[in-house]
Amino acid sequence: MSAVPFALLDEQSKREIRRAILKGIAIPGYQVPFASRELPIARGWGTGGLQVTLALIGKNDVLKVIDQGSDDSVNAVNIKKLVTKTTGVQTTTRTQDATLVQSRHRIPEVPLRADQVLVLQVPEPEPLRDIERSEFKTKRYHAEKEYSGAYLMLFEQIMRYNQTSQGADYPVLVNGRYVMNPSPIPRFDNPKIHQSDALILFGAGREKKIYAVPPYTNVESLAFEDYPFVVEQFEGKVCRETGLSDVFLDELTDEVTGETYYVCNDTSYMQEILQQKVAAK
Amino acid sequence: MAYVAVRGGAEAIEASLEHLQYERVKRGAHISVHTLQSTMRGFLDQVMSESSLYSERLASLAMKQSEGNAEEAVFLLRAHRSTLPRMYYSTVTNAREMFVLRRISASFKDIPGGQILGASHDYLHRLLDFDLLEETVADVELKKAAFEQINKPEESNLALEQLPKVMDYLRDEGLIRKFSLNNQEPKDVTKQALTFPTNRSQRLQTLTRGQTGTITSLGYAGLRGYGASHPNVGEVRVGWQPIYVALEDDDMDPYYIGAIKLTEVESFIPVDVDDDGQQVLEFDVGYGACFGQNETKAIAMSIVDHALEVGGDSPIHDEEFVLLHVDMIESTGFISHLKMPHYVTFQAKLEQMRSIKKEGNQ
Structure with a gap:
């Protein structure tokens, strides 16, 4: 019956999303409310990131979509399929070849360049939500730069466990002004946001917020002088396939021997290293 | 082997979708959108209300496509709504x-x-x-005619x-x-x-x-x-x-x-x-x-x-x-997202729990 527009959404909607993105870039780390559209993919399944991607994508873009480090995971496949079906753009798994990378819960191991844009999917944009459930109040805290609650939360964790217990989605201070959830990337990826060459955009579809970290912005993970920020430690563990140790690892169990082994979580990076090894032989 | 864990997702999804298509037709029966539109008033009214889209025809199509699943039907209509330009507002209606x-x-x-x-x-x-x-089509026609013979709108004196x-x-x-x-x-x-x-x-x-x-x-x-x-x-x-x-x-x-x-x-x-x-x-x-x-x-x-x-x-x-x-789309979306893989976040948590345990044992 009706033909679906390029990149699915009607033009006014896309323009409105781009306006929110521009505002986000102008105020790094500030959550810009936007009237999130319903998509053919469920809320909570990356619709914030997807709306950012759909609003930005042009015919010459090359898209890469990753979910939890994998290009082939259900969510990544589904999102890629929807975007290509409605735009006809090319996709890639090689981080270096993409102009637009949409990701859930990981920043690729290959460093991003200034001519690339990273879009992260955000389930919970509000870093203060665990401390204060009211949106009305958290908005005010941000306006007043009242972040003692965010530090107090980490302080309580340290009192209890002698270290922080915040796993992924470890809060950061952007440009010395706004405390921001970096989306549930592991702490391992937090340093990659600091002074990034690439523009990083964050989309929260269900919570209807868009925010941004422009290139070359200071991004600091919250910490204390005597309790510095630490990333996940994979001490003594290496990727079974590539031998890499400076990457985020997945923990797997060998079905035959029952022993635990590790592989590189970023699957496209792992493949590339493996191909290089084969070529070298 | 390692590769089993990282590749094959796309094929598995395609196969799952084929299974879903099959579920709708596997009993070999067919129902027309027109029939649904003519007989499923209550369902359609609820779905149109929740999806903010007033179209009995599209709601019937959504019902057919979703095998009568209200959650899915609303989802389809809301998503369709996002593809449409919104040109006008109505005047105030009283x-x-x-x-x-x-x-x-x-x-x-x-x-x-x-x-x-x-x-x-x-x-x-x-x-x-x-x-x-x-009940047969003939029964339906009979019941319809019987009612219409007695109840004639033009004879009503109700304002x-x-x-x-x-x-x-x-x-x-x-x-x-x-x-x-x-x-x-x-x-x-x-x-x-x-x-x-x-x-x-x-x-x-x-x-x-x-x-x-x-x-x-x-x-x-x-x-x-x-x-x-x-x-x-x-x-x-x-x-x-x-x-x-x-x-x-x-x-x-x-x-x-x-x-x-x-x-x-x-x-x-x-x-x-x-x-x-x-x-x-x-x-x-x-x-x-x-x-x-x-x-x-x-x-x-x-x-x-x-x-x-x-x-x-x-x-x-x-x-x-x-x-x-x-909102149906928001609640069902976030609940269902729990079915997505969370192994990176889980790994991050796991590493921390182990570290806390180790520290506690020292």
């Missing part, structure tokens, strides 16, 4: 102009214009009608347009708390995200497109003890509501674009009012309105509307609690 199909008041025995029962399940014994198991409102009677007597007219331009919640505190137009929009079961439960909670007090249903009316669109730079009268079926409810809720130092009782009005014939939802909505309007301590008075959790 339920006084409704062509009434049903209209009752629980507050007065006799109301000007009369109690009009119309078609309702309210007076039905909910017993399975086993005759319908074998169904411009029926007065039950509320007018109480208002004339000064029993309804007075408010000045609120002619504030509504804020479109589908074009501008909610910010708190909200205004009434944002609340009513969010409630009317809320999930029927959720709105009903919240209304019930308000009625049972987590809300202000017991409302009286002043008037429930169901009927065809005319919709007009006015064009900018056009001197013509607004254009009539059709009528939608609407349920409208006004509930009377007694409140204490300070009248020049003297405590008196007056009525507040809770308002509910939704696409189609969804009377339970509209009544529940009127309770929640009032609860949010007056404020209070329990959850149904808390606008963030109510308005951020009644």
Whole structure:
């Protein structure tokens, strides 16, 4: 019956999303409310990131979509399929070849360049939500730069466990002004946001917020002088396939021997290293 | 092997989708969209209301495609809505102009214009009608003809347009708390995200497109003890509501674009009012309105509307609690996202738990 527009959404909607993105870039780390559209993919399944991607994508873009480090995971496949079906753009798994990378819960191991844009999917944009459930109040805290609650939360964790217990989605201070959830990337990826060459955009579809970290912005993970920020430690563990140790690892169990082994979580990076090894032989 | 864990997702998804397609056709039966549109009024009304898209035809298609799954049907219609440019707003429509199909008041025995029962399940014994198991098209034609022979609209002496409102009677007597007219331009919640505190137009929009079961439960909670007090249903009316669109730079009268079926409810809720130092009782009005014939939802909505309007301590008075959790697309989406892989976040947590354990053992 009706033909679906390029990149699915009607033009006014896309323009409105781009306006929110521009505002986000102008105020790094500030959550810009936007009237999130319903998509053919469920809320909570990356619709914030997807709306950012759909609003930005042009015919010459090359898209890469990753979910939890994998290009082939259900969510990544589904999102890629929807975007290509409605735009006809090319996709890639090689981080270096993409102009637009949409990701859930990981920043690729290959460093991003200034001519690339990273879009992260955000389930919970509000870093203060665990401390204060009211949106009305958290908005005010941000306006007043009242972040003692965010530090107090980490302080309580340290009192209890002698270290922080915040796993992924470890809060950061952007440009010395706004405390921001970096989306549930592991702490391992937090340093990659600091002074990034690439523009990083964050989309929260269900919570209807868009925010941004422009290139070359200071991004600091919250910490204390005597309790510095630490990333996940994979001490003594290496990727079974590539031998890499400076990457985020997945923990797997060998079905035959029952022993635990590790592989590189970023699957496209792992493949590339493996191909290089084969070529070298 | 390692590769099993990282590749093969795309193929598995394709296979799953094929299975889903097969489920719909595997019994070899077929039903036309036209048949659904002609027989599934209640389902379609609910789905159109929750999806904010008034089209019986598209709702029937969504029903067929989703195998009668309301959650999926609403999802399909909402997503379709996102592909459509929104060109116009209708002019203000007033339920006084409704062509009434049903209209009752629980507050007065006799109301000007009369109690009009119309078609309702309210007076039905909910017993399975086993005759319908074998009903044929010929039976349907027979039942249709039998009814139409007795009930001829042109012979009716009922005035169904411009029926007065039950509320007018109480208002004339000064029993309804007075408010000045609120002619504030509504804020479109589908074009501008909610910010708190909200205004009434944002609340009513969010409630009317809320999930029927959720709105009903919240209304019930308000009625049972987590809300202000017991409302009286002043008037429930169901009927065809005319919709007009006015064009900018056009001197013509607004254009009539059709009528939608609407349920409208006004509930009377007694409140204490300070009248020049003297405590008196007056009525507040809770308002509910939704696409189609969804009377339970509209009544529940009127309770929640009032609860949010007056404020209070329990959850149904808390606008963030109510308005951020009644939308079907948002609640089902976030619940279902838990089925997605979370192994990176889980690994991050795992590493930390082990580290905390190790530290504790030292």
